[in-house]
Amino acid sequence: FGRVLRTLKTVDSTQKVAHQWAREGAPEGAAVIAEEQTAGRGRLGRSWHSPPGSGIWMSLILRPPIPIARAPQLTLMASVGIARALIDMTHLPVRIKWPNDLLIRDKKVCGILTELRGEQDRVHYAVLGAGINVNIDGEAWPPDLKGKVTSLSAEAGRAFRRSPLIAAMLKELEAIYEKYLEQGFSAVHKEWERLSGILGRPVKVRNASGEVSGIARGLNGDGALLLDTEEGLIPIYSAEIIEGCQ
Ligand code: BTN
Numbered sequence: 001f002g003r004v005l006r007t008l009k010t011v012d013s014t015q016k017v018a019h020q021w022a023r024e025g026a027p028e029g030a031a032v033i034a035e036e037q038t039a040g041r042g043r044l045g046r047s048w049h050s051p052p053g054s055g056i057w058m059s060l061i062l063r064p065p066i067p068i069a070r071a072p073q074l075t076l077m078a079s080v081g082i083a084r085a086l087i088d089m090t091h092l093p094v095r096i097k098w099p100n101d102l103l104i105r106d107k108k109v110c111g112i113l114t115e116l117r118g119e120q121d122r123v124h125y126a127v128l129g130a131g132i133n134v135n136i137d138g139e140a141w142p143p144d145l146k147g148k149v150t151s152l153s154a155e156a157g158r159a160f161r162r163s164p165l166i167a168a169m170l171k172e173l174e175a176i177y178e179k180y181l182e183q184g185f186s187a188v189h190k191e192w193e194r195l196s197g198i199l200g201r202p203v204k205v206r207n208a209s210g211e212v213s214g215i216a217r218g219l220n221g222d223g224a225l226l227l228d229t230e231e232g233l234i235p236i237y238s239a240e241i242i243e244g245c246q
Pocket of ligand 1: 012013014015016037039040041042043044046048050056057058059100101110111112113129130131132
């Protein structure tokens, strides 16, 4: 991954550039990295704070031969790959929050946004976007984010160079993606559970069908979150955690 690479100084969103590039035929593993995004995109229509030179704002093009129904597994796989790289490079206690965040001490340090284009029921390509807060001072956050987010430098008490982190991330992402394509989601499952910060914790989730509370027990074979509720064990395929594990 990243052997075909576009590095940009300022861009609206690396996701947008990667979509355009994928439509023009960019190969699998091609990556777009920017120093600054002026309109970084988060999930659910939110924006992503991407100040210049302070983070890794990256979009990776994947062309997995899988049905669209399995696409949420790409985010889970990526969260394991990125967590591995960050732990290896920083030794910080990085944990995964289902479905797409990485936290350090309950504050968000990385968000993942997977956007798909399908052809009938198969994935045509996916743009896997990752935003990692690298060198952002605790005081520098906009007021609505303060206390909920953090950066590697704030947690470690020292600054990090971005390029070795990028290299480690691309390497781990490539390794875990290959394993996932060869062996399926079971190759990722155990490690996801080990790195997850929510197992055994009470959580409340919200999706289009409403809110459910329960104890997070793990993932099923498809990657759905298993919630232990009053009505028994329920698989949650997509939702947001709104309480329990920040
Ligand atoms: C989230 O937690 O809401 C997901 C955030 C994803 C942010 C990254 S930064 C690189 C890529 N380009 C974007 O515009 N968004 C993603």
